[in-house]
Amino acid sequence: MKKKGQYAKVAMQVDGTPVDVLELREWSISVSSEKIDANVAGEDWADHVIGRYSWEGEATCVSADQFWLKHITKKLTIDFFDDANDAEPSYQGTASIDFEHSTTHDDLIENSLTFTGAGELTSPAEDAQTSS
Numbered sequence: 001m002k003k004k005g006q007y008a009k010v011a012m013q014v015d016g017t018p019v020d021v022l023e024l025r026e027w028s029i030s031v032s033s034e035k036i037d038a039n040v041a042g043e044d045w046a047d048h049v050i051g052r053y054s055w056e057g058e059a060t061c062v063s064a065d066q067f068w069l070k071h072i073t074k075k076l077t078i079d080f081f082d083d084a085n086d087a088e089p090s091y092q093g094t095a096s097i098d099f100e101h102s103t104t105h106d107d108l109i110e111n112s113l114t115f116t117g118a119g120e121l122t123s124p125a126e127d128a129q130t131s132s
Helices: 066-071 125-129
Strands: 009-014 017-020 024-037 048-062 075-081 092-102 110-117
Touching: 009 024, 048 092, 066 092
Parallel strands: none
Antiparallel strands: 009 017, 009 075, 024 048, 048 110, 075 092, 092 110
16 A cells, blocks of 8 residues: 555654654654674675664754753653554654754744653564564
C-alpha cells in the first residue's frame, strides 16, 4: 500500500502521556552504523567491521509553543507514524531533543525538533505485521 506523508504524525511520551507534535509538516530519521577500519597490509580492497548503530531525526512543525523547551533536559520515547490513523508507529525510540524556532519574512513560523537516539530504534508496525 502506498501512503502520502501528508497525514504523518510524531508523538512523544511526556511524563507517561502521549503528546502529538502540533501541526507537523514533516519528519525524518536516519540510522547509521560505525565503520571500524579493518584494513591490512597487502590487500587491494579496503575493509571494515560494523560497530555500534545510532539514529537521529528531526521534525518540523508550525504553530508550536515553547512547550518543547521544558523537555530538552529529558530523554523521551518518540513514536513516528506514517499516517495519523496507523495503530502502531512506524518507528519508536528513546531520544533527547533539541529545539529551534525560526521566523521568516514571507513564510510560516516554524519550529524544528532534532532527535538524538539513545538506544535502539524499533519498528512496532513491522513487528506487529510479522507476529500476526
